[in-house]
Amino acid sequence: xxxxxxxxxxxxxxxxxxxxxxxxxxxxxxxxxxxxxxxxxxxxxxxxxxxxxxxxxxxxxxxxxxxxxxxxxxxxxxxxxxxxxxxxxxxxxxxxxxxxxxxxxxxxxxxxxxxxxxxxxxxxxxxxxxxxxxxxxxxxxxxxxxxxxxxxxxxxxxxxxxxxxxxxxxxxxxxxxxxxxxxxxxxxxxxxxxxxxxxxxxxxxxxxxxxxxxxxxxxxxxxxxxxxxxxxxxxxxxxxxxxxxxxxxxxxxxxxxxxxxxxxxxxxxxxxxxxxxxxxxxxxxxxxxxxxxxxxxxxxxxxxxxxxxxxxxxxxxxxxxxxxxxxxxxxxxxxxxxxxxxxxxxxxxxxxxxxxxxxxxxxxxxxxxxxxxxxxxxxxxxxxxxxxxxxxxxxxxxxxxxxxxxxxxxxxxxxxxxx
Amino acid sequence: xxxxxxxxxxxxxxxxxxxxxxxxxxxxxxxxxxxxxxxxxxxxxxxxxxxxxxxxxxxxxxxxxxxxxxxxxxxxxxxxxxxxxxxxxxxxxxxxxxxxxxxxxxxxxxxxxxxxxxxxxxxxxxxxxxxxxxxxxxxxxxxxxxxxxxxxxxxxxxxxxxxxxxxxxxxxxxxxxxxxxxxxxxxxxxxxxxxxxxxxxxxxxxxxxxxxxxxxxxxxxxxxxxxxxxxxxxxxxxxxxxxxxxxxxxxxxxxxxxxxxxxxxxxxxxxxxxxxxxxxxxxxxxxxxxxxxxxxxxxxxxxxxxxxxxxxxxxxxxxxxxxxxxxxxxxxxxxxxxxxxxxxxxxxxxxxxxxxxxxxxxxxxxxxxxxxxxxxxxxxxxxxxxxxxxxxxxxxxxxxxxxxxxxxxxxxxxxxxxx
Numbered sequence: 001x002x003x004x005x006x007x008x009x010x011x012x013x014x015x016x017x018x019x020x021x022x023x024x025x026x027x028x029x030x031x032x033x034x035x036x037x038x039x040x041x042x043x044x045x046x047x048x049x050x051x052x053x054x055x056x057x058x059x060x061x062x063x064x065x066x067x068x069x070x071x072x073x074x075x076x077x078x079x080x081x082x083x084x085x086x087x088x089x090x091x092x093x094x095x096x097x098x099x100x101x102x103x104x105x106x107x108x109x110x111x112x113x114x115x116x117x118x119x120x121x122x123x124x125x126x127x128x129x130x131x132x133x134x135x136x137x138x139x140x141x142x143x144x145x146x147x148x149x150x151x152x153x154x155x156x157x158x159x160x161x162x163x164x165x166x167x168x169x170x171x172x173x174x175x176x177x178x179x180x181x182x183x184x185x186x187x188x189x190x191x192x193x194x195x196x197x198x199x200x201x202x203x204x205x206x207x208x209x210x211x212x213x214x215x216x217x218x219x220x221x222x223x224x225x226x227x228x229x230x231x232x233x234x235x236x237x238x239x240x241x242x243x244x245x246x247x248x249x250x251x252x253x254x255x256x257x258x259x260x261x262x263x264x265x266x267x268x269x270x271x272x273x274x275x276x277x278x279x280x281x282x283x284x285x286x287x288x289x290x291x292x293x294x295x296x297x298x299x300x301x302x303x304x305x306x307x308x309x310x311x312x313x314x315x316x317x318x319x320x321x322x323x324x325x326x327x328x329x330x331x332x333x334x335x336x337x338x339x340x341x342x343x344x345x346x347x348x349x350x351x352x353x354x355x356x357x358x359x360x361x362x363x364x365x366x367x368x369x370x371x372x373x374x375x376x377x378x379x380x381x382x383x384x385x386x387x388x389x390x391x392x393x394x395x396x397x398x399x400x401x402x403x404x405x406x407x408x409x410x411x412x413x414x415x416x417x418x419x
Numbered sequence: 420x421x422x423x424x425x426x427x428x429x430x431x432x433x434x435x436x437x438x439x440x441x442x443x444x445x446x447x448x449x450x451x452x453x454x455x456x457x458x459x460x461x462x463x464x465x466x467x468x469x470x471x472x473x474x475x476x477x478x479x480x481x482x483x484x485x486x487x488x489x490x491x492x493x494x495x496x497x498x499x500x501x502x503x504x505x506x507x508x509x510x511x512x513x514x515x516x517x518x519x520x521x522x523x524x525x526x527x528x529x530x531x532x533x534x535x536x537x538x539x540x541x542x543x544x545x546x547x548x549x550x551x552x553x554x555x556x557x558x559x560x561x562x563x564x565x566x567x568x569x570x571x572x573x574x575x576x577x578x579x580x581x582x583x584x585x586x587x588x589x590x591x592x593x594x595x596x597x598x599x600x601x602x603x604x605x606x607x608x609x610x611x612x613x614x615x616x617x618x619x620x621x622x623x624x625x626x627x628x629x630x631x632x633x634x635x636x637x638x639x640x641x642x643x644x645x646x647x648x649x650x651x652x653x654x655x656x657x658x659x660x661x662x663x664x665x666x667x668x669x670x671x672x673x674x675x676x677x678x679x680x681x682x683x684x685x686x687x688x689x690x691x692x693x694x695x696x697x698x699x700x701x702x703x704x705x706x707x708x709x710x711x712x713x714x715x716x717x718x719x720x721x722x723x724x725x726x727x728x729x730x731x732x733x734x735x736x737x738x739x740x741x742x743x744x745x746x747x748x749x750x751x752x753x754x755x756x757x758x759x760x761x762x763x764x765x766x767x768x769x770x771x772x773x774x775x776x777x778x779x780x781x782x783x784x785x786x787x788x789x790x791x792x793x794x795x796x797x798x799x800x801x802x803x804x805x806x807x808x809x810x811x812x813x814x815x816x817x818x819x820x821x822x823x824x825x826x827x828x829x830x831x832x833x834x835x836x837x838x
């Protein structure tokens with residue numbers, strides 16, 4: 001059968017209570033979008049068989065494909081599999097191979113299988129079990145010719161590999177459209193200004209589409225083309241990207257299809273064979289954390305110095321007492337001396353520093369508003385600092401995240417100037 | 420009117436495409452749970468007036484309260500307000516006071532109001548506007564005697580303060596139950612073992628309920644009592660908490676109602692008047708970042724040293740070349756010397772260090788599996804390291820997060836032993 005439309009139904013009282021944020025729906029939606037399968041509705045119900053049955057039945061009526069997550073565990077309140085099987089009129093059968101795998105999973109941890117885990121080996125008659133390498137609950141793939149129903153466990157680290165390894169390739173064969181997407185990354189121009197320049201283009205374009213997303217101090221324009229083939233989709237996207245590049249937004253584009261700025265930074269430094277260190281005040285380690293989120297960052301990142309107190313700024317980075325006295329800790333001069341200190345101490349080609357007011361209340365000693373941040377950069381024959389203004393209405397997490405993004409952007413800017 | 424049940428309907432094509440994770444539903448669900456208002460269903464629809472109308476109409480049929488987020492912006496595809504007003508048969512009227520506020524908002528940024536923002540000043544007849552201090556879109560509160568309908572903007576930093584300042588107090592008066600919740604925090608005993616000990620208690624308890632949540636290397640047991648008054652709910656919870664404390668799980672409880680371990684650590688250090696520094700290898704700044712997530716952490720946290728390379732471990736922390744040669748960078752001895760170095764350099768009462776294999780592939784030089792982490796602690800007359808085993812099946816983010824949690828847990832353990 002061919003799949004054009006899908007619904008996602010996430011099961012779990014913890015979702016309805018807001019104890020867990022529903023990242024599964026976002027992940028699956030993104031993957032379905034890539035397949036050109038339209039999702040018009042997603043919903044959440046608790047571990048309640050009647051409401052689950054009603055929601056699943058509605059979804060099967062409205063869409064070709066129904067993907068359920070959650071409620072496949074071994075405990076008494078895990079009911080998704082039984083409820084869906086009963087809705088589709090399928091009896092449950094015990095799969096001895098799966099049972100052996102679950103027993104083996106426990107054995108690998110040196111423990112006997114608890115009795116209640118055995119029910120995880122029951123599957124609806126005629127369904128395909130989906131292997132689960134990181135947990136005990138197998139998924140279920142049912143194709144009854146009228147609908148495809150996929151059941152996946154709730155924990156994202158189990159669900160995601162099962163989706164990408166097993167479900168995605170099968171759905172790929174059942175979808176006759178393909179969505180080709182590209183992202184244009186923008187920093188330094190605000191959301192409404194970008195929209196002003198591109199509004200007509202956004203409104204008039206239905207395929208490919210051009211959609212703006214503002215996120216934590218940067219903007220992304222998503223170009224999506226629904227096409228018969230990858231090649232056709234690529235061509236459609238390319239034309240749209242050219243239009244954006246030639247608009248007044250063009251000069252603010254800093255990357256195309258960057259997964260994130262951390263990876264872009266690490267790969268750019270690797271290409272150029274340069275090493276980096278950081279000196280952090282208000283970000284308190286956030287910048288180092290984000291750079292080292294990238295596997296393999298050790299090739300370019302040697303380390304950093306977190307100086308939260310003024311004493312540490314002086315003793316570990318050699319910021320001069322006069323600078324702190326005259327300019328305060330939140331100043332361009334302090335940022336420059338911090339970067340210089342990190343570069344000297346960690347012996348790297350480039351060092352970047354961040355110092356600022358992350359809030360919630362400003363430090364009276366600095367006289368700066370919350371959201372005022374200075375980024376310093378030190379490299380051979382180069383030293384400078386730039387002031388970044390972040391809205392003081394935003395919270396500490398936002399300000400610290402944007403401050404660390406701007407520090408990375410500053411390094412990228414410096415590297416592109418020196419090409 | 421009295422409110423017993425609610426549905427949440429989030430509007431936005433970006434949610435259906437998975438471009439944005441739906442944190443709004445989680446936040447609102449949690450707040451409604453606190454009010455004793457039951458949410459049986461939440462859903463997401465795109466910026467499509469027909470599907471929005473259908474979903475809102477279903478929700479109004481099933482629940483007393485409908486909360487919608489998203490689609491209140493100034494752009495052409497923001498349609499929530501108009502769609503809901505039409506569903507309820509209410510004409511739109513322009514509110515001159517709101518219009519003036521929007522103009523003022525733009526003026527405070529030194530910009531004229533774009534014409535399309537004027538429609539944000541239109542509200543359904545008889546509705547209350549909900550002030551928005553961090554954006555231009557006011558919310559809408561409608562009580563027609565049969566249903567309460569609340570419209571809030573999509574960006575969480577706008578939505579949350581509007582909900583807590585305006586919506587929550589009004590709903591509080593309309594709900595006749597109150598849910599009192601407490602969380603029991605557990606580290607060091609696995610999920611299935613905790614459930615084995617408490618299964619009967621979980622299954623037999625309907626009010627108060629006892630529900631387990633496993634999250635990133637720790638477990639939380641949530642006790643929730645639906646009661647007529649706060650006092651009655653507190654008493655019901657207290658009895659359940661006593662039962663858990665007296666079970667075999669008791670010794671693994673490390674906190675009750677800790678918002679998170681970061682805040683617990685900072686407040687405990689403040690109480691004891693002790694200062695802290697960190698030395699990080701595999702966490703690359705994550706530990707410092709998490710500690711400085713806490714506003715006011717500067718009172719106890721002076722800074723940290725991120726030593727990603729062996730050279731930096733030696734030059735900045737004084738780890739001896741022999742130790743690195745003989746034990747490798749991922750070892751208890753290295754962890755101890757890292758903590759010692761940070762404590763000396765940053766002159767703090769306590770220092771903690773983290774070194775380990777965060778993956779995705781292990782460093783052959785250390786001979787350790789991915790997930791092997793050592794936490795070192797240095798304090799007056801005390802130096803030790805502990806080995807932490809984290810599943811090698813987990814990703815880099817998980818391993819680094821759990822490693823930093825364990826480091827914080829180690830400090831708390833040390834502090835409680837020295838009481």
